[in-house]
Each structure stands twice: as C-alpha cells, then as structure tokens.
Amino acid sequence: MYKEYDVIVVGAGHAGCEAAHSAAQMGSKVLLVTMNMNTIAQMSCNPAMGGVAKGQIVREVDALGGMSGIISDKTMIQFRMLNRSKGPAMWSPRCQSDRMRFAEEWRMALEQNQNVDFWQEMVSGLLIEDNKVVGVKTQMNIEFKAKSVVLTNGTFLNGLIHIGEKNFGGGRTSEARSTGITEQLVSIGFEAGRMKTGTPPRVDGRSLDYSKMEEQKGDENPSKFSYLETENLKSQRSCWITYTNQEVHDVLKTGFDKSPMFAGRIKGLGPRYCPSVEDKINRFADKDRHQIFVEPEGWNTVEMYINGFSTSLPEDVQYEALKKIPGFENVRMFRPGYAIEYDFFPPTQLKSTLETKLVENLFFAGQINGTTGYEEAACQGLMAGINAHQKAQGLEEFVLNRSEAYIGVLIDDLINKGTDEPYRMFTSRAEYRTLLRQDNADIRLTEKGYKIGLASEERLNNVRTKIEKSAELIEKLKVVKVSPKEVNEKLQALGTAELREKVSLWSLLRRPNIEIKDLRTLTDDVENLFAEYKEEVLEQAEINVKYESYIEKEQLMVNKLQRLEHLNIPEDFDYMQLKTISIEGRQKLTKIRPQTIGQASRISGVSVSDVSVLMLYMGR
Structure with missing residues (x-):
C-alpha cells in the first residue's frame, strides 16, 4: 500500500525539519512523520533564534545549505548582534522571531519540496532486521519501509509535564507524549536516561x-x-x-x-x-x-x-x-509555566555521523541526544539528514571536525564526552573560536555543502566572490598610502597617534582603535576606494587585517593537531590488551570505540599518557 522511502524522519521540530529538508534537497525520497501537522517547527520555548555561539551555528547551517537562517530572516521581528564590543570571534547574531510565522514558513518550505511526503501519526516502534533499521511502525500498525531512519523526538519520548503537585503525560502542553520507542531500544541494548527542561508562563x-x-x-x-x-x-x-x-x-x-x-x-x-x-x-x-x-x-x-x-x-x-x-x-x-521530563539516549552510543553504533542506518538528532536549544537541534538534524541520505545512496559519510565548525565541536563533544545534563553550546567549548566566527561560516563550509549536493551554485558563487573581493581590497589597502598632512587632524580626532611619514591604509587599520568606517572618513579618495565593496566584504577584509597574526597562530595549532585525526584505529581493536593504559581508559575506549587517535584523545577519562601508549602500540 505504501512505497518505500530512502529516509524516514520521525518528529518535525527543528531537528526533524532540517533533517527532512537536507535529505530531500540532496535527492532522497523522504517521509516526515509527525504527531501533529499543525505544530511543524513549533518554537516550544522562547521565540528567538541565535545568541552566543548559537548564532554561529545558525550561520553554519545556512552556509551548508540548511533552512534555519532563511526562515529566521523571513520571520524575525528584531535583530541584534551580541558582543559587538568584543572581538569578532565573540560576535553572535540573535533575532526575536514571530512564532506563528516561523512555523508557517518552515511548513511551506517543506511542502514545496517534491521529495518530502508527510504522515500524521505517532510512531510506536522501529522495524529492525539483523541489527539494521528497515522502517517504522505507527500506532495504527501501519508500516513504512526505508533505507535510513532519523529519530528527532524532542521532549516527546515518555514526556511527563509537571505543574506544582500535578503531573500528566505530554510532549508539550496540550500535546500527547510518544511511547514505545524507548522501551524497544532499551530491550535491544540501548542505554536511556531522563532529562528535564522547562518553560515560563x-x-x-x-x-x-x-x-x-x-x-x-x-x-x-x-x-x-x-x-x-x-x-x-x-x-x-x-x-x-x-x-x-x-x-x-x-x-x-x-x-x-x-x-x-x-x-x-x-x-x-x-x-x-x-x-x-x-x-x-x-x-x-x-x-x-x-x-x-x-x-x-x-x-x-x-x-x-x-x-x-x-x-x-x-x-x-x-x-x-x-x-x-x-x-x-x-x-x-x-x-x-511548566517543567517536562523526557527520555534521551546518552550520545556516546553514536558514531560521528550521528548513526547509532548498535543499529545500522538509524540516526538520532536533537534532544534525544541530550542537547537543549533550537540551534543545537537544527544543526544535528542537518547532519543526520545529510548522513542518512549518504548512507541510503551508498555514498561516503559527511563529518565536520572541531576546527571546521561549531557543529563539529558539538557532535564531537557529544559522542566522546557524553552529557548528563542538557548540553548547550558556548563559545568557550570551541578551542579554535578565532577561526570559527559567524562572519566566515560561508568561507569555511559552503564549498563542502555544494560538493555533497546541498548548498546551491548561487551560494558557491557568492562565497567565491566574497573571498576574491576581500583579498582584492586587502591588496589595495597595502598599496594606497596617506600622508601626515592629509590625515593627522582626523587621526587626532579619533584619539590615535598622528603620522610622521606616509603609511598604508593597511597599517592604519591594524591599529586597535581604527575601524574601516574610520578610514572611509579620512579623504575622498579613500571613501571612493571603499564604495564598490559590499558591507560583508569590508567586514571580512577588516577582520583578516586586524586579526591576521591570531588567525595564523590558531591555524598552525590546527595543522599540528590535525595529524592525530588521520591516525585511524581498527574498528575491532582490543583495548583491554593494553595493560599499561589505565583501567578507566581501557573501559572508556572499549565503550566508545573511537575511530581515530584524535577522537580517543578527547574522551574524558582517557589521559595523555594513555594516548601515548596507544600511539606507540600502533607504531606511531
């Protein structure tokens, strides 16, 4: 009666919407199953997107070809760039959203994609054969077959709402909870836990x-x-x-x-x-x-x-x-206001693609992995959707590392360190945050998104133009010089040292209290120099000039540590044989089964000396 799909996505919150969109945009036939078609992309908590580190994630999702940034732009009612008084690594975009329009725009975007089908009902279980998921079963015992399944159940798995001494089952206020999936997964060996979140009146x-x-x-x-x-x-x-x-x-x-x-x-x-x-x-x-x-x-x-x-x-x-x-x-x-308790699955049970280790072709994204926040959910949904498509089509996996994106930091933290409280992204979690700025997410990620068939050619052309124009402008700044007679009066007004000889605009811009907007006021010729460039090009050039040495230093650190990411560990490696590694280290390595030495080094409980022993044993 029902055809087989490439990808089935269970749940239509922020993770589910991004998962369905990405897989469908890349060419998979997708079924999005939700308990209520009227609450697709519902903003269950605050009506806002972005914020510190979260804004960087939304820009990364957009750069890869996701929809959260576009939907936010179409439905925002206020915009603020947070931390503008600090360095650009801390700048974080945030908007207030129109809650009803946000959900409406997401639903319209999904409905306009011919590769997305919808089904309104509760999924009560998964169809699993030989440790592979092959579809889902609904409350009415209808079976849908698929090559990959993405679970994005949010707070609905055995959700329990608390208000004072009252409590009742629900995934959100006035919405039923989802049952059956947790029990099935636990019965086949998954570890589950409970988390809590809340909302105000x-x-x-x-x-x-x-x-x-x-x-x-x-x-x-x-x-x-x-x-x-x-x-x-x-x-x-x-x-x-x-x-x-x-x-x-x-x-x-x-x-x-x-x-x-x-x-x-x-x-x-x-x-x-x-x-x-x-x-x-x-x-x-x-x-x-x-x-x-x-x-x-x-x-x-x-x-x-x-x-x-x-x-x-x-x-x-x-x-x-x-x-x-x-x-x-x-x-x-x-x-x-109310509090809600729900089931989650400790994310150390996942691979870096967000596929589960126990069941092949089954992916988890969003609060089911112990995270909190629309942005954290959206980026996981995007990555799970991409990898569910890749797996269904027999293509190579798509993974971002910690030096490439906040998305990479988030997933790496989850699968290696796990979490026993709702995980929220902060800039402090990223060791390479000078590289992972909100302004350059397109430069870092758009070409990757284009290569896998998600980001459009328009996006790729935009980012290439931005890179070319920024480099062109920086060269002009190095060539064009101004004399003391031309600019000293204005430099004095800006509270910076006067010139004694001609210097380039590049040198002036490197001063901490001079911005590109200040340079533009120095002379008419300088103003004309900047006139042909878009605001994003000016911003990119300014950041690259001012923070050149910091960016280079961080990139060197990345290059140095990157070699550990290419040292693969055999999938069936027996860690218990390494008696010189601590018992805790051996247990954690056996449980998580890292794919590389770099991943092993980031597992909590695995020491530097443990990693050294592992490298020596592998002939490194």
Missing part, C-alpha cells in the same frame, strides 16, 4: 505597564543570518527588561513545598545555564533580584514570553509572584 501584553520597564531595541542597522539575498528588517519590535524583587521571591517560596523539583518528583537533570526561577532563588540566595526579559511572540499578537521566569510551581503561586514584578501589577496570564 505566557501573558497578555496589553495588561503590562511598559513605562516601568527598560526598553531594549534592535540594532540600528540590522543584519541577518543567511548568506543569500534575504531582506533586511525595515522595522522592529522592542523587547523589555524588568527585574524580580524580594517580594516576588517571598511569594515564590510559598510554593516550594509543592515544587516537583524540590520534592524530588522530577528525576531528570535540567539545563544548568537556564535554571528555573525557583532554582535561581534557591541557588543564588544572596541575589535580591533577577533579570526578566519580556519578549513579544510576533508582529500581530499580544502574547508575551517571560524569559527568565521558567517555573513548575503551582499556577496560583506563579500568578501571584508575577503581579509583584514591576510593570506586571495587572498582568493577565494566558498559560502557566
């Missing part, structure tokens, strides 16, 4: 007094995520900042005895860097206030997201505490 924006809050506007000249010619924002909606106070904390404390977290009813570990408001009060008892961001949910809705007030306390306690926040005195609550 939503309120009626018409009931708030914004005069008591601090307005947070978007950037004056907003940028965007995609390297394609998506439109820049013409107008923006503001967010607002307010704070909790001692009164708020006192009200919240009255509900602590009914807190599912403090009472021990929640067993799963929550995200350390996004704690609930009751957790913040408990852990940081010395703080008399905590910041609250009031974020609009879209262009044409009054619903507001209360960022910083995630909670699972009883709904009446939530409401009474909200009323004590400045500007919230007359607040009307749409729905309370």
